[in-house]
Amino acid sequence: MDVDQLRKDLVGLHDDLIRWGLVVWTAGNVSARVPGENLFVIKPSGVTYDQLTPESMVVCDLDGQLVDGAFAPSSDTAAHAYVYREMPEVGGVVHTHSTYATAWAARGEPVPCVLTAMADEFGAEIPVGPFALIGNDDIGKGIVATLRGHRSPAVLMQNHGVFTIGKSARAAVKAAVMCEDVARTVHIARQLGEPLPIAQSDIDKLYDRYQNVYGQR
């Protein structure tokens, strides 16, 4: 897959953030690693979603420095770059401030795994990462420290929002969509009482099956 195709794909994946209600105005961003190169493609900074084109996407190296593009890269580029440097298995990263997930993040509280769809996709609670300021590697370090060795492809960065990872940018977008969906459902369940727990052994079975059987072969 070449850079031109990734630029096109990123337009559609940013549309998905809008379609599923995860972002407002210019917030949020998706990036994709360029396979076999020390590069990734990411959204430009402060551009509205309906102005995004393949050409507007920017290419950065793994230090987050602009390599190709007419715009400045997303202000979250350093966090994406850190993840790509430290987690070679990651092919895509997504960042949003989606409402319900960010509400859990504001309380610094993980989303408990009380839905079968959550066991399928996340295999565990959705964990909370540290409070970190933008401007250096602190956000990236917090993401990697939380997600390395964790089943969940999503982390709730405290007082901030969601970062998700995936084998591809599309997988990371899916994780962002599912993260908001389960964060919302569990929030609403808890408004009127306590959700029933799912036994760890059942979470394990659901996770294993979904990762290995679901979808088209």
Place this chain on the structure above:
Amino acid sequence: MDVDQLRKDLVGLHDDLIRWGLVVWTAGNVSARVPGENLFVIKPSGVTYDQLTPESMVVCDLDGQLVDGAFAPSSDTAAHAYVYREMPEVGGVVHTHSTYATAWAARGEPVPCVLTAMADEFGAEIPVGPFALIGNDDIGKGIVATLRGHRSPAVLMQNHGVFTIGKSARAAVKAAVMCEDVARTVHIARQLGEPLPIAQSDIDKLYDRYQNVYGQR
């Protein structure tokens, strides 16, 4: 009604799940029994809603085995198949993780019948079915054990989501739409106090009238 028509109808009915906000990404599915045959048509597994076409729908037998189609059937096919085997009056089945209904399911709590629209359509509370893992007939058994002899065409499967049944796939989709609508309204009512009860005799009158008088003859 032949299989080709059912495949077309299912595209429109899956669009209804999106239109009324019952599903995200690839979650959820609708199936329709082929009249007079031991077959049903169902959504393929892991395909996004905007990629669904009549041709992408798959035909299964009542054991849930693929009979015709280019894709693997929905991962929930076994549950649909079990319902068709055990409930010959059922012509359509729908499954969603719609937010408010699933929140009640996460607490294992039925939705009380406190709205006239709910008395019309469901004639009773919306009941909760057992926790069951995917991969065998447990989900199907739980659906049938809960809905057989119950007025409600919808069951909240614990920690999981909603299954609805109907004489046709369209009727099952309607039940899924109405289930989320009343689950949401009753949830919101209960956030600030207790909804007023409706007398059982009034529920009976409303249910009887709606099932026999409403709509075009």
Place this chain on the structure above:
Amino acid sequence: MDVDQLRKDLVGLHDDLIRWGLVVWTAGNVSARVPGENLFVIKPSGVTYDQLTPESMVVCDLDGQLVDGAFAPSSDTAAHAYVYREMPEVGGVVHTHSTYATAWAARGEPVPCVLTAMADEFGAEIPVGPFALIGNDDIGKGIVATLRGHRSPAVLMQNHGVFTIGKSARAAVKAAVMCEDVARTVHIARQLGEPLPIAQSDIDKLYDRYQNVYGQR
């Protein structure tokens, strides 16, 4: 304004119910009195919103009997007819089960007048009408008994939903949209504490100004 124009207008006004999220599936209806005649035009029963056309609308007399149309009239026709018989100043009636307003109705609790926009449009709390079964004039009687002499053009029928009235069908639709909007905002305000009251004298000033000054002359 003749009947053909009213039929066309009603299609657009039903679209407004969808656009502003007040209805699902086939629920809800709008009617318009035919000026100078003992007739009104109303939505057909059990027809989906995207199938509504000017021709599908039906004309009824003030006893709710079908006068012209290919479909059966809305199952709520008797309530509309009663309002037109008893309130000659009313030119339009709307019925919805919009979520937040119906949640207040389920608790039998009026929406307190704590927003300036609510003082403008409703001039008072939005009142609750009695529980009433469909099938005779009980719903119509409850609407008229509650709204006659009340500033509010909207009533929350207990355990049921909203009826609004207006000089025209468009005014009644506006009242239905604003009713849900303020029911939602006041609900959300009350989730985290008590809204501050507005003095009755200020409600009076706002109501008087809005009814007499707002909009184009």
Place this chain on the structure above:
Amino acid sequence: MDVDQLRKDLVGLHDDLIRWGLVVWTAGNVSARVPGENLFVIKPSGVTYDQLTPESMVVCDLDGQLVDGAFAPSSDTAAHAYVYREMPEVGGVVHTHSTYATAWAARGEPVPCVLTAMADEFGAEIPVGPFALIGNDDIGKGIVATLRGHRSPAVLMQNHGVFTIGKSARAAVKAAVMCEDVARTVHIARQLGEPLPIAQSDIDKLYDRYQNVYGQR
């Protein structure tokens, strides 16, 4: 930038209020100062959003008197005019009754700054302005008294709704969109506990960086 361009821009910016769910029916309005003149352009009163055209926008002087246009100006014109008279640095003003922000306003409670996106855009809590009746300069005075010297470009007018200001009309619309977004997220966070605070020194750093670094140069 001339008046014709501002009229066109205002159509798009009013579309943004609809797109991001900040307004219903005819509520809400955006205005833009005409650079170098004692004039501003504003939405006409009581016109629906889908009827707005560049020609329908009206031009007023800084006393709020109509200078050019076929319609009466928005009923909130006096408040906009007062802001332009008193705050020469303001190029755009927006008013909405957006749901979550207005819910905080109904309780007279500021939105605490507990999200990094809120520190970025608002640099502080979103403050509450006084209760004020429409019809004279009281609303304008309340807006200016609250926002002058405050980092926040948004004020929650008690029992009423939101006013935002910006260097341009677009910046004021952005503030209105972000105000509702953070009001909603913080509301939802607080439904299930207390959001974690952000240290004032971190708020200061985030605000400074966002105002000076973010976006395209």
